[in-house]
Amino acid sequence: MHPSLSLEKSKIKILLLEGVDPSAVETLKNAGYTNVEYDKKAYDGQELLDKIENVHFLGIRSRTHLTREVLQHAKRLVGVGCFCIGTNQVDLDAAAELGIPVFNAPFSNTRSVAELVTGEYLQLLRDVPARNALLHRGGWKKAAKGCFEARGKTLGIIGYGHIGTQVGIIAESLGLNVVYYDIENKLSLGNAKQLASLDELFAAADIVTLHVPETELTHGMINADAFAKMKNGVFFVNASRGTVVEIDALCEALKSGKVSGAAVDVFPKEPAANGEEFVSPLREFDNVILTPHIGASTEEAQCNIGIEVAQKLALYSDNGSTLTAVNFPEVSLPAKREGVSRLLHVHKNVPGVMRQINEVFASKDINVAAQYLQTTGDVGYVVMDIHSETPEEIVPLLKQIPATLKCRILY
Numbered sequence: 001m002h003p004s005l006s007l008e009k010s011k012i013k014i015l016l017l018e019g020v021d022p023s024a025v026e027t028l029k030n031a032g033y034t035n036v037e038y039d040k041k042a043y044d045g046q047e048l049l050d051k052i053e054n055v056h057f058l059g060i061r062s063r064t065h066l067t068r069e070v071l072q073h074a075k076r077l078v079g080v081g082c083f084c085i086g087t088n089q090v091d092l093d094a095a096a097e098l099g100i101p102v103f104n105a106p107f108s109n110t111r112s113v114a115e116l117v118t119g120e121y122l123q124l125l126r127d128v129p130a131r132n133a134l135l136h137r138g139g140w141k142k143a144a145k146g147c148f149e150a151r152g153k154t155l156g157i158i159g160y161g162h163i164g165t166q167v168g169i170i171a172e173s174l175g176l177n178v179v180y181y182d183i184e185n186k187l188s189l190g191n192a193k194q195l196a197s198l199d200e201l202f203a204a205a206d207i208v209t210l211h212v213p214e215t216e217l218t219h220g221m222i223n224a225d226a227f228a229k230m231k232n233g234v235f236f237v238n239a240s241r242g243t244v245v246e247i248d249a250l251c252e253a254l255k256s257g258k259v260s261g262a263a264v265d266v267f268p269k270e271p272a273a274n275g276e277e278f279v280s281p282l283r284e285f286d287n288v289i290l291t292p293h294i295g296a297s298t299e300e301a302q303c304n305i306g307i308e309v310a311q312k313l314a315l316y317s318d319n320g321s322t323l324t325a326v327n328f329p330e331v332s333l334p335a336k337r338e339g340v341s342r343l344l345h346v347h348k349n350v351p352g353v354m355r356q357i358n359e360v361f362a363s364k365d366i367n368v369a370a371q372y373l374q375t376t377g378d379v380g381y382v383v384m385d386i387h388s389e390t391p392e393e394i395v396p397l398l399k400q401i402p403a404t405l406k407c408r409i410l411y
């Protein structure tokens, strides 16, 4: 190991926020990373800046917002793990420009979300939320009106990715017809049918469920205009992101009866920790199932996510591998070999960088044993193995190359 530029594993500071599953801590400790701080809260503002100031690896879930400013403040940060699917809470471009790969767990909680959504629309179809609330207050309403079987109804899925397809498969096994809308051309599973526009989906669906990521296109996608195009008495489910739906428009649609019932798991503003008040105009509606962003919160999913993302962070820390990073060139690397040292160089993806890097090595008479390069969009990532210890003075020379974003000796 290089004496001055590499850190002992025990000195690599890892901070896990938002109650990431303990399996993450165990996985990291088993990999030799013992300096792990664990916290149940989501932080923002100055508190977040203070928390992450000296951290090398940061683990978050969906509520910690890593903006460009926050990332710039974390001077020692080399990697981020999102212990969830969504990565919209991280400025991925800023992270890449700062040489920070971001990892997630792209499908460890897929089934958990699909099962929650299925259970919710079945309950909505039978008016269970409103009747449950009524009975809790001492009322009684035994009547079939407004209650429906799922069989033969049409489920409209917006966003037919990992979760959308699972929701569709379960729905077909319950006897529903499945239609979906996606911006990409998708392989339909079972008898699901891709529709050409959102309007067609709104016209066809008895139940509308959202499974899109938060993007510029999906922000406010379900507004008053969208509700107006849906069938009268439609059931509506959102377990994607809170910003996809205009809550005031949903409230109006509930009041007018356009929407018969809804299930909402995600909100534009969510409490940072358990025990904090949940504030939303949706609280007044008995026919709305409100859940505290628990689509992914099953013991199975959280345990798997903890292991998966922790392994990705440990692998990147151990050998520089960025396989499955969501914002970064993906380089898969051989494990550490005796007598070989390794240098990581992240740079702007512009012509001539490799020539300049190789000139630096040539000027120091260093024999490069292997070079692994990948580029994506604006960023290039090259890992160099050298048969001998990498001389320390090489790093400042490589940092002088104008396109360099980050450079360090790994071991």
Ligand SMILES: NC(=O)C1=CN([C@@H]2O[C@H](COP(=O)(O)OP(=O)(O)OC[C@H]3O[C@@H](n4cnc5c(N)ncnc54)[C@H](O)[C@@H]3O)[C@@H](O)[C@H]2O)C=CC1
Binding pocket: 085, 086, 087, 106, 107, 109, 110, 113, 158, 159, 160, 161, 162, 163, 164, 181, 182, 183, 184, 211, 212, 213, 214, 215, 217, 218, 239, 240, 241, 265, 266, 293, 294, 295, 296, 297
């Ligand atoms: N409630 C919860 O706890 C959870 C919520 N989620 C949310 O669910 C989202 C979807 O997750 P996955 O299915 O795993 O993602 P995915 O990436 O597999 O699928 C998303 C699909 O949406 C489509 N899409 C993107 N923009 C669209 C648009 N404007 N119109 C129509 N389709 C569009 C994509 O082409 C893709 O097929 C995540 O991004 C996350 O925000 C994910 C896990 C848990």
Ligand SMILES: O=C(O)C(=O)COP(=O)(O)O
Binding pocket: 061, 062, 063, 083, 084, 085, 086, 087, 109, 293, 294, 295, 296, 297
């Ligand atoms: O996986 C996702 O994208 C989720 O929304 C789940 O988020 P969470 O880990 O529950 O904060």
